């Protein structure tokens with residue numbers, strides 16, 4: 001798993017060394033630069049995923065140079081007993097946050113986590129659609145073929161892309177480029193690099209991510225957002241196995257594995273003219289479809305338990321089990337924001353829960369709505385939508401098992417309610433038991 005590349009900018013002192021040590025302890029790969037000039041040089045040559053810069057440095061000037069040279073890297077300001085105006089000026093100039101030094105372990109870890117998608121194992125979950133996606137991902141991982149990972153927002157596409165890289169046996173680095181919400185020329189420079197003088201602010205040569213990736217992998221998040229000129233450059237790089245930096249003529253070999261993700265239907269994008277058909281053919285030779293959370297049946301519970309445990313550990317709070325009512329609520333909600341929404345909701349519950357268990361009342365959505373209130377005001381949303389995307393076989397199995405539990409295991413009563421014969425019921429239960437599914441004992 002590749003580490004986050006963090007660049008620490010400021011005059012070295014004990015606080016800075018401690019910050020670097022803590023960042024390394026949180027899994028980052030840290031390099032240090034004494035001055036903004038040195039930092040820019042390092043960024044041009046190697047890039048970084050996160051910059052942390054002392055407010056004693058000219059942060060607004062540094063940010064302006066980042067913008068001019070088209071570096072989309074997130075920046076955090078930090079300072080040792082810095083006056084408040086300095087911190088405010090840094091934030092105004094575009095720094096994402098201010099971290100006071102001497103550093104606290106938690107603040108540094110949170111700063112790193114804020115720019116990095118968390119990286120769990122993507123093998124959690126047993127639903128056949130996930131197993132299919134994982135099997136395909138495993139099969140293509142060792143080949144160099146580009147992979148297109150499709151799925152709804154927040155469903156785990158990047159997590160899957162990282163798993164593909166991890167399984168590929170390719171060494172690091174694994175670089176991630178966000179294609180949506182980044183100005184076209186900034187992204188193009190970020191990917192392909194540029195030569196000195198390529199545009200007015202291009203003071204020096206810059207090495208782009210495709211070059212930095214070497215023989216590693218590069219994830220293009222939301223590839224459908226690429227501008228037409230970047231699409232053309234990327235297609236040429238794939239076909240020719242090389243490219244030139246912007247404003248340059250020297251060919252740079254392109255050997256990295258491309259893993260593109262999309263939550264947009266790229267066939268639609270091709271039809272509407274915003275995405276090149278020939279690029280889609282190249283990127284989408286192998287496709288891995290990550291299912292939405294509501295298609296994943298019981299995986300919701302398994303994921304929620306895993307997330308609650310991990311988040312409680314991270315936050316240093318007690319790991320509490322879910323109450324039955326909490327689990328029923330989680331299983332019934334359709335999760336339009338998928339695993340990301342579940343993760344956020346479980347995280348709030350982990351922090352809010354005050355009893356011995358996490359209860360149904362502890363779940364709050366990001367807009368402040370309590371899940372339990374939503375269930376009461378819109379019960380249909382829970383009942384019908386949670387079924388959409390699931391197979392008839394799954395729904396039937398769940399219906400039978402739940403009815404049986406309600407009837408305290410009584411086969412005759414349950415089959416009467418379900419309108420099936422006791423014999424059919426017994427046959428169904430036998431297949432469940434053979435598949436390793438727990439069935440209420442007969443009374």
Ligand SMILES: Nc1ncnc2c1ncn2[C@@H]1O[C@H](COP(=O)(O)OP(=O)(O)OP(=O)(O)O)[C@@H](O)[C@H]1O
Nearest residue numbers: 118120121122124153154155156157158159339340
């Ligand atoms: N199998 C999994 N187990 C635990 N957590 C997961 C799993 N898959 C995804 N997540 C978590 O869910 C969140 C969303 O995952 P990820 O970023 O991979 O989704 P995405 O589809 O790429 O999102 P987006 O469409 O918003 O870019 C992340 O915080 C990730 O850690």
